[in-house]
Every structure is written in C-alpha cells, then in structure tokens.
Amino acid sequence: MSSVVYNQVSKFYADGTKAVDALDLQIAEGEFMVIVGPSGCGKTTALRMAAGLEDISSGELSIGGKVVNALEPRDRDIAMVFQNYALYPHMSVFENIAFPLENQKLSREEIRKRVEGAAAILGLEEHLGRRPKNLSGGQRQRVAMGRAIVRRPKAFLMDEPLSNLDAKLRVQMRAEITRLQRQLGVTTLYVTHDQVEAMTMGHRIAVMRKGVLQQVGTPLELYERPSNIFVAAFVGSPAMNLLPATLAATADGLALVIAGQSLALPAALVMRLGLARYRDRQVIAGIRPEHLVPPGEGAATLPALRLEIVGSELIPPEQLVQLELWTEPLRTPSALDIVRDVDPVAAADLPRGSSTQPLVARCSSDRAFANGTADWGVVLEKLHLFDFETGKALGLSDSASAGGHGR
Amino acid sequence: MESTRYRPLAAVREVLFILLALVWCIPFYYLAIVAVKPDMEVFTAPMSFPSTIVLGNFAEAWRGTGGVGLGEALLNSVIVTVGTVSLLIFLGSLTAYVIARNTQRIGGLLYVFFVVGIILPYQMAIVPLFSSLRSLGLVGNQIGMIVLFTGLLLPMAVFLYAGFMRALPHDYEEAAQVDGAGRGKIFFRIVFPLLRPVTATVAIMTGMIVWNDFFLQLIFLNGSSAQTLPVAMYGFVGEFTARWNMVFAAVCISIAPILAFYLFAQRRFMQGFTGGIKS
Numbered sequence A: 001m002s003s004v005v006y007n008q009v010s011k012f013y014a015d016g017t018k019a020v021d022a023l024d025l026q027i028a029e030g031e032f033m034v035i036v037g038p039s040g041c042g043k044t045t046a047l048r049m050a051a052g053l054e055d056i057s058s059g060e061l062s063i064g065g066k067v068v069n070a071l072e073p074r075d076r077d078i079a080m081v082f083q084n085y086a087l088y089p090h091m092s093v094f095e096n097i098a099f100p101l102e103n104q105k106l107s108r109e110e111i112r113k114r115v116e117g118a119a120a121i122l123g124l125e126e127h128l129g130r131r132p133k134n135l136s137g138g139q140r141q142r143v144a145m146g147r148a149i150v151r152r153p154k155a156f157l158m159d160e161p162l163s164n165l166d167a168k169l170r171v172q173m174r175a176e177i178t179r180l181q182r183q184l185g186v187t188t189l190y191v192t193h194d195q196v197e198a199m200t201m202g203h204r205i206a207v208m209r210k211g212v213l214q215q216v217g218t219p220l221e222l223y224e225r226p227s228n229i230f231v232a233a234f235v236g237s238p239a240m241n242l243l244p245a246t247l248a249a250t251a252d253g254l255a256l257v258i259a260g261q262s263l264a265l266p267a268a269l270v271m272r273l274g275l276a277r278y279r280d281r282q283v284i285a286g287i288r289p290e291h292l293v294p295p296g297e298g299a300a301t302l303p304a305l306r307l308e309i310v311g312s313e314l315i316p317p318e319q320l321v322q323l324e325l326w327t328e329p330l331r332t333p334s335a336l337d338i339v340r341d342v343d344p345v346a347a348a349d350l351p352r353g354s355s356t357q358p359l360v361a362r363c364s365s366d367r368a369f370a371n372g373t374a375d376w377g378v379v380l381e382k383l384h385l386f387d388f389e390t391g392k393a394l395g396l397s398d399s400a401s402a403g404g405h406g407r
Numbered sequence B: 001m002e003s004t005r006y007r008p009l010a011a012v013r014e015v016l017f018i019l020l021a022l023v024w025c026i027p028f029y030y031l032a033i034v035a036v037k038p039d040m041e042v043f044t045a046p047m048s049f050p051s052t053i054v055l056g057n058f059a060e061a062w063r064g065t066g067g068v069g070l071g072e073a074l075l076n077s078v079i080v081t082v083g084t085v086s087l088l089i090f091l092g093s094l095t096a097y098v099i100a101r102n103t104q105r106i107g108g109l110l111y112v113f114f115v116v117g118i119i120l121p122y123q124m125a126i127v128p129l130f131s132s133l134r135s136l137g138l139v140g141n142q143i144g145m146i147v148l149f150t151g152l153l154l155p156m157a158v159f160l161y162a163g164f165m166r167a168l169p170h171d172y173e174e175a176a177q178v179d180g181a182g183r184g185k186i187f188f189r190i191v192f193p194l195l196r197p198v199t200a201t202v203a204i205m206t207g208m209i210v211w212n213d214f215f216l217q218l219i220f221l222n223g224s225s226a227q228t229l230p231v232a233m234y235g236f237v238g239e240f241t242a243r244w245n246m247v248f249a250a251v252c253i254s255i256a257p258i259l260a261f262y263l264f265a266q267r268r269f270m271q272g273f274t275g276g277i278k279s
C-alpha cells in the first residue's frame, strides 16, 4: 500500500493529441479514488501511465514516494483490472490467479495457499479448474479481481471493470469491489464514465474533461460545491438545471433575474458568494432538480419562478417533472460544448433556435401535475452561480477548484 | 415441417458425392494394383488387374536404392520435416512477434523484407546455394537440408504468424506485463499458446511442402546416406528402364504413415483451422 501522486503529468500522442494535460492528483494511502469524465477525456490514458503501459510525456508520477516514470510495468508492483478482463484464455482460473505469484518466484505450496485464499474471498472455489470461456460475466469479473488481489500490490488500477456486466450484476459487483477495497485497504484508482459508480464507490472523485482535471473532492463536495458548470452538469442525475440570468441591483440588495422574473437573493448568499462584484452582470444560475419546490408546497415566502409544466416521468417514490421557461436558452459556446460532453443525446435533441429553456424538478410521486403554468418555489440557499464566460463557480477560492490534498 | 428432412433431392446429392468420392479413389486403385504386379506385366498390361499378385514387391521396395533402405529413407524424411517445421515454428513466431509488436519503421521494413522472400524464386539461387552449402559441409546430410528448408520457408511462416499476431489484442500481453512477467515469459507462456491456430497452419503448410519436395532433396541429397523418400523412390527409375511396380510399392509404403497420421489427427486439425481465439 502506497500513495500514488501525479505531478504535472501530461501525455501527448504521436499524432499531437493532448490526452492528459498537466494532471495534478494525489491519491492517499488506502484511498479509493475514482476518475470520471465523458468519453475521450483521458481517463484511460491517465491510468495506463500509472501502470507503465503508456509513456509519460512530461511531469512526474510517483508510487509510494518513488518516481516511477522510467520503471517497467512489472517493476511497479501494481495490479490492474482491464475492461474486458484480459483473462488468459488458455489457462484455468487457478493458473490465471496464480500467474502474478509465479512471477514472484514463490513456492508451489505458498502459491496454492494464496490462490485458494483469494478464491475463497471471491467465492470462486468451485471454479478453479475451469477455463475463463466457460465462466459467466460476473465470474470472469471476479477472476480478474482475484488476479489483482492475490498479490497484495501497492495499488489497484481498474479501467471500467464493470462496463461489460448487465445492470443488475453491475450494482452487485459495485458493492463487492467497494467492500473488498475497504477490507484490504489497498490504494485504488478506478476509472469510469458512470457517475453513479463514481458517487457510490470512491472516497474521492476526480472529474476530468478533455484531458484537464476539473475538480477533486468527496462525492458530497462535488455535488454541493461544483467548481464549474461542467462538474455541475456532470455530477448528479438528472443534471442540474442551468439557466442564463442577470444579477440586478434592487432597493434591498441583489436579485437574480431569470427571463424577466426577479428573485430577491438572501443577503447571506450574496455575502458568501461575494456577489456584489457581479452586479448588473450576466451569470449562469444552477438549480438542482430537488430544489425546485412544487406549487403550493413549502413556505409561502419562498421566491417563485413561473414555469410551464409540460410532462412528468413517474419513478415511484419520486417523479421528474419536465418544465419549460420562456427565455432564450443557455447557448454560450462553452455551455453547448458541455451539454454535448455530458449528454450527447440531449445535445442532438436541442431544438435549434427554440426559445424555451427546459428544466427538470424532482418531487414526490404522490402528486399529479396538470399541464399548464404554475409558480415553482426555488430554494435560493442552494443556488449555484457561475461566471457567464468562464463557467467557473462564483465565490469559490481558486485553491478549492483543483488539486486536492490527502483525504 | 416433416420430422425427417431426407428428401429425394438429398438422396441425389448423396449419390453424386459418393460417385465423386469413387472418382477420387481411382488413382489409389491403380497405385495398389501396379504395386503388386510382376515386373514384365507393368509394361505389357499396365492398366489391367495383375495376373498374379506379387507381395514380394513390397519387400524388394523396402530394401531401397543406393544402399539406403526405404525405412532409413522414411526416417530421413521424418527428421528433415520435423526438424524444419520445429525450427520454423520457433523462429517464425519469434520473428513475427518482433515485427508485429514493433511500432517503429523497422517493423514495417522487416515485414516487407520477408514478404519479398516469399515472392523471389529460389530456383535462381540454386547454384550459389549449392556451392556455399557444400563449403560448409552441409550437402548430403539432414542438418543441411533442415537449414536450407528453414531459410526458404521462413518468409512464409513469418507472414502467416505476423498476420495473425497483428489481429491479436494487446491486452493479454499488457496484463502479463503488469502481472510482473518478463519478455521471454510473456512470449512463451502467454503469446505462443494463443498462436495455436496459426501454429497448426504453419506446421501443416510447411510440413507438406518439405515432405513432398523432390527438386531440392534430389540436388542436395542424391547418392548420400541421408537420402529421403522421394530421392529413394527415384532410385527405381533407371537410365534405361523404370521399375514402376517398385516405385508404386514404395509410394504405398511412404503414404502409409501420413495416412495414419491424418486419420488419427483429423479432428484436431479441423479444430485448429476453424477455431479462433476465444476468451
């Protein structure tokens, strides 16, 4: 067990692709770090550099305090679980799990003991004599895990190990891997593009986009204090509602103006986010679906937005209500780009030149909503505000946005 | 649908195929009857059924020609074939591994170099080959023959192996690297076993070429104690008279082991050709 530290690590491929750009990331001893991001953002590349399967173009990578840039994979003492498991097809389950030990020149007896121990942890005892091709997907996944844990390596590296499993098995293995990691306490770097996996498994999450690290933090930190609109949109399902808005000065402070509707901002929020500087400027307002309160519920003093109900999706015990706001939707180039990254399907659906902004609210499935206009409450204490041009969260000190130290 | 799918059309097809198979057997029929004919009858009535069956032909053929018995010739053929094929599998797979996994230009260049080796007609180089092999003391013995065939067939082996290896996913090797295996171990424990389907192809293709070759073996082994089956058989064809019944009897003897081998290993060959990599 050791820490894994990326210090300004970059990767350029021969064709000029900048797959990973000056990555700074510290994974503490025994920590479960999840790297998450849309397809092609450099997650796999970052992981493969730690494994030694990809050269590091610049920067330093250390494992257990030792710089490993020049070390061969076999000298790094790490274990990796591949997306398609890469089980050796011509070897039995036993031989597959024993292979890493064989390379350590252990005695036959010792190998047998350790393999059987690993098989017992993973419930593979009955399958030791079988070939990988005769195993189910979940069993193969376990064999791949067995090959990793049998050796007590310095770190586990896993590249989307659950993506080949069906949904139900994925949930089960998710819990199993998490439990195993906590039990063994081995430093783990886990790559996924599934944000549910990221939120449920990791101690901390690193969000990447286009080779650049966006934010590192605990699942809750990312959810409650996203440092830019990308993280805001990427973390959470359904995604945060992002709306163009203006901060206008009123007689008693600042108000958020969305599509001509003015919401007076609480003084505490103005203070906390340092909004005075942004008076009369355009911003992006972010409201999580659960912070839109259905008409007639919540305190009467709750500031409200007049929204059109256009439909609802029932997933008892909750429902997702589709709402619309008559306004020019958020169409800054960077925002569109982000929508495309976060949800390519939705991006394709964006009606060109339409003038309504879709929103989603999450509420209990007990209540039925008729289509039509209604006043929805907004929990302004939980409001997120982002710079209109850069997309950075307002009121966050720069140090909180990237890096991250220890657990 | 009917419970049986045997239809008149199927019957016709079956009969046709049986007839076709019989046509295939005609050469074997003549091979068998000529092999047991008395000496003179080979010329007077070559196509007819023998008047007396002379099983002694086999015994005489077994005695061989040029002082080398057919048994020894058979052994020589086996040594040359097995030696060549083993060497080809070893060198071919290793060379192809380097070529297929090399990302630099040199990998591509080496590949072209070997492909050109397939195209160039080796017959043009026979004279210099002969003289250089003779000065190395490699003419008239099995080792020389093995060296020669290995050299000639290596391009084909490399070509077959490299094509297969390029399609082989890197994951297994990468997993082995991370698992702490060295280069040699990765090749022999992981890569080579995965190559089994091509290895079978290479073994059969090159093995057949070597076993059936006559030209080179005649040139390099004629008159030596290392002479192989084709050369030994050719010994029955004299300057003035050819003892065809001896040749045919020798052919009968020489195909016997091959036939036995095929019957025994048929199923495994089929698997080798049809099965790919399955994980």
Ligand SMILES: Nc1ncnc2c1ncn2[C@@H]1O[C@H](COP(=O)(O)OP(=O)(O)OP(=O)(O)O)[C@@H](O)[C@H]1O
Pocket: A013, A014, A015, A017, A018, A019, A037, A038, A039, A040, A041, A042, A043, A044, A045, A046, A193
């Ligand atoms: N060998 C290569 N040569 C050139 N570019 C590459 C190579 N491998 C990856 N890339 C590029 O580098 C970028 C990052 O790739 P990477 O595989 O790390 O993405 P990823 O985050 O793992 O994506 P996914 O979720 O789809 O697996 C991509 O734009 C990809 O096209």
Ligand SMILES: [Mg+2]
Pocket: A043, A044, A045
């Ligand atoms: Mg990937």
